[in-house]
Amino acid sequence: MELKPLRFIGEPIEVLFDRPPALEKKPDCPNGFVWRGQTHRVVEELAAWVDYTRRGRMARNMSPRHAAAAAARGIRLSIQMRGAFMSRPKVIIYGSVSLDGRLTLAPDVVLLFGDKRWDAIAAPSHVYEWLMFTHKPQALLEGSNSLVSRHSIPDPLPPVTGDPGELYQDFLPEAVIHHPAHYIWFTVVDSRGRVRWFYTGEPGKEAPGAEGQHLLVLVARHTPAEYLAYLQRENVPYLVAGEERVDLRLALEKLASQLGVRCVLSTSPGKLGGALVRAGLVDEVNVEFFPAIIGGTETPTLFESPDLQADEWPTRLRLLEAQVQAEGRVWLRYEVVREGRRAG
Numbered sequence: 001m002e003l004k005p006l007r008f009i010g011e012p013i014e015v016l017f018d019r020p021p022a023l024e025k026k027p028d029c030p031n032g033f034v035w036r037g038q039t040h041r042v043v044e045e046l047a048a049w050v051d052y053t054r055r056g057r058m059a060r061n062m063s064p065r066h067a068a069a070a071a072a073r074g075i076r077l078s079i080q081m082r083g084a085f086m087s088r089p090k091v092i093i094y095g096s097v098s099l100d101g102r103l104t105l106a107p108d109v110v111l112l113f114g115d116k117r118w119d120a121i122a123a124p125s126h127v128y129e130w131l132m133f134t135h136k137p138q139a140l141l142e143g144s145n146s147l148v149s150r151h152s153i154p155d156p157l158p159p160v161t162g163d164p165g166e167l168y169q170d171f172l173p174e175a176v177i178h179h180p181a182h183y184i185w186f187t188v189v190d191s192r193g194r195v196r197w198f199y200t201g202e203p204g205k206e207a208p209g210a211e212g213q214h215l216l217v218l219v220a221r222h223t224p225a226e227y228l229a230y231l232q233r234e235n236v237p238y239l240v241a242g243e244e245r246v247d248l249r250l251a252l253e254k255l256a257s258q259l260g261v262r263c264v265l266s267t268s269p270g271k272l273g274g275a276l277v278r279a280g281l282v283d284e285v286n287v288e289f290f291p292a293i294i295g296g297t298e299t300p301t302l303f304e305s306p307d308l309q310a311d312e313w314p315t316r317l318r319l320l321e322a323q324v325q326a327e328g329r330v331w332l333r334y335e336v337v338r339e340g341r342r343a344g
């Protein structure tokens with residue numbers, strides 16, 4: 001990752017804490033901050049110090065000698081940070097899986113279309129609602145295989161007339177992004193342009209029970225122009241990030257900078273989750289295990305990704321919470337441990 005040196009000395013910033021700090025007057029390093037309207041997340045704390053200088057009436061309560069000692073011990077207001085900042089949203093991953101980490105029953109079973117065997121073993125739970133309520137994400141993030149079977153052949157689309165180059169700009173229609181009823185993006189990674197949409201969030205095309213949710217597609221420069229033209233006809237916003245596939249980091253940065261997204265909840269913990277983890281883009285992982293073993297050799301599983309290279313390390317996690325739930329389910333909640341400058 002290329003690091004750009006930035007100086008914030010004397011600049012006003014709004015600090016962001018994922019959880020309220022335990023010590024209000026002496027908070028730990030924040031999880032992020034807003035600077036000039038852009039949200040940055042803190043990757044790593046390299047140095048911190050606290051300003052013990054008293055101000056206003058409080059300053060007059062100290063003897064000059066004590067005030068000088070306090071000022072020398074501390075430094076400027078609250079906390080100063082040096083290091084790598086990222087301007088991407090917080091990313092949380094959630095999945096409900098069998099004990100062996102299977103996301104579905106067999107390679108081509110897309111659960112969106114329903115499967116009575118899955119319904120019988122994976123009882124409904126409240127974890128998704130808890131995550132929505134707690135983190136209040138501005139975007140959901142899904143993989144294309146969660147919407148269409150990985151071997152499905154999409155319906156052909158009409159050829160593009162005119163300059164296809166113009167389609168490879170981000171498409172963010174004002175009326176959609178500033179719609180007063182909008183509250184969350186249903187974001188889908190689809191570099192190959194495979195998904196044909198029924199529910200887009202447009203009037204008359206709202207997914208049942210998901211009013212205020214609008215479709216947003218992440219595409220790449222290799223996405224067929226016919227697909228981009230199709231999205232424009234359907235008034236579906238899209239962001240172009242990456243060449244052959246979606247550059248997930250760039251896409252997340254665009255979500256933050258262009259649409260003000262500060263938190264993303266991805267409910268695709270398989271291949272998309274794996275790609276996000278390998279790119280160092282995950283902050284929190286929530287997995288609910290239900291008591292069944294599905295097995296298989298090609299059945300989608302948690303965090304599928306390229307095998308680790310000799311110089312790569314597993315992604316380390318820190319347990320935040322473990323809950324045994326009804327019907328033998330276990331919910332594990334972890335945060336990702338940021339190690340050195342490698343992390344994103």
Ligand SMILES: NC(=O)c1ccc[n+]([C@@H]2O[C@H](COP(=O)([O-])OP(=O)(O)OC[C@H]3O[C@@H](n4cnc5c(N)ncnc54)[C@H](OP(=O)(O)O)[C@@H]3O)[C@@H](O)[C@H]2O)c1
Pocket residue numbers: 094095096097102103104107108109110111112142143144145146147188189190191192245246247248267268269270271272273275300301304
């Ligand atoms: N139990 C659960 O909680 C749960 C949740 C979700 C889904 N599911 C089930 O899991 C199955 C689908 O999961 P899946 O793991 O096969 O696929 P998936 O995560 O739904 O889809 C793969 C996604 O990852 C993207 N991707 C992969 N590698 C990438 C990379 N290096 N850079 C950028 N993008 C990358 C693909 O992009 P492109 O499209 O651009 O190639 C695609 O959008 C379905 O059966 C579904 O029903 C279960």
